[in-house]
Amino acid sequence: MRYTNLHTHTNFSDGAHSVAENVASAVNKNMLSLGFSDHSYTPCDPLYCMKPEQYEPYLRTLEAAKKDSPIPIYAGLELDAYSQDDTSVFDYFLASVHYIIKDGVCHPIDHSPAQQQTCMRDAFGGSVLDMAKCYFDILGEHVAKVKPLFVGHFDVITKFSLMPEEDDAYRTIAADTLKEVLKICPYIEMNSGAISRGWRKTPYPGSYLLEVVKENGGHMVLGSDSHNLNNLTFHFDESVELLRQAGIDHIAVFNGKGFDHVTI
Numbered sequence: 001m002r003y004t005n006l007h008t009h010t011n012f013s014d015g016a017h018s019v020a021e022n023v024a025s026a027v028n029k030n031m032l033s034l035g036f037s038d039h040s041y042t043p044c045d046p047l048y049c050m051k052p053e054q055y056e057p058y059l060r061t062l063e064a065a066k067k068d069s070p071i072p073i074y075a076g077l078e079l080d081a082y083s084q085d086d087t088s089v090f091d092y093f094l095a096s097v098h099y100i101i102k103d104g105v106c107h108p109i110d111h112s113p114a115q116q117q118t119c120m121r122d123a124f125g126g127s128v129l130d131m132a133k134c135y136f137d138i139l140g141e142h143v144a145k146v147k148p149l150f151v152g153h154f155d156v157i158t159k160f161s162l163m164p165e166e167d168d169a170y171r172t173i174a175a176d177t178l179k180e181v182l183k184i185c186p187y188i189e190m191n192s193g194a195i196s197r198g199w200r201k202t203p204y205p206g207s208y209l210l211e212v213v214k215e216n217g218g219h220m221v222l223g224s225d226s227h228n229l230n231n232l233t234f235h236f237d238e239s240v241e242l243l244r245q246a247g248i249d250h251i252a253v254f255n256g257k258g259f260d261h262v263t264i
């Protein structure tokens with residue numbers, strides 16, 4: 001199967017390689033196309049994202065790559081909930097949550113277990129469910145506000161296995177949010193980023209959420225959340241197999257304007 005990846009980071013944000021190096025790798029891998037999605041500017045944590053002055057050179061570099069590349073290249077953005085960006089200049093954007101800001105403190109959710117534990121203790125009095133509810137509320141409101149092409153790493157809060165993923169109360173919070181999100185944006189990412197970085201054995205979202213996607217008319221988009229040119233299609237064959245096992249018979253593949261539904 002030839003793949004597309006719409007979740008690619010470069011050295012414009014926290015990726016290891018340049019746009020050109022990633023394009024060359026995609027061509028080498030016989031990919032259908034490649035979309036770039038560097039991190040939007042988050043003022044509370046400027047280390048991992050593009051600075052405002054980098055947007056213009058980022059877009060210029062992608063325009064040049066489009067002209068040179070033998071496969072379609074798309075200029076995208078991973079739009080964080082705490083960013084304020086004009087998304088109209090991009091071919092597409094995905095919506096993600098990486099932070100909880102509470103009582104004026106910015107807590108990164110997916111940087112380290114220690115920071116997530118600090119957030120739970122300081123912002124939520126140690127309540128894992130209160131923290132999960134807050135995360136999913138931020139995500140739901142973000143999606144409703146910005147209406148992305150697709151939703152990135154829906155339950156990234158599980159990255160460090162600190163969430164009670166088997167707990168019915170936790171699952172209800174996640175599933176209820178997903179049902180609301182699907183009414184606004186039916187395209188959800190199957191994200192393998194935490195596997196390539198050694199944190200998890202399975203992609204986001206959790207398998208019980210694939211049931212919710214299936215039952216509520218949603219569609220899955222493969223995304224590797226690549227920060228390294230070797231990972232552009234990381235775990236995609238295995239992800240497709242997991243989708244088949246969940247009874248999902250297609251993936252959504254971007255065509256430059258919208259999604260084609262491709263049988264798997």
Ligand SMILES: [Zn+2]
Pocket residue numbers: 078096098152153
């Ligand atoms: Zn992300």
Ligand SMILES: [Zn+2]
Pocket residue numbers: 007009078225
């Ligand atoms: Zn990402």
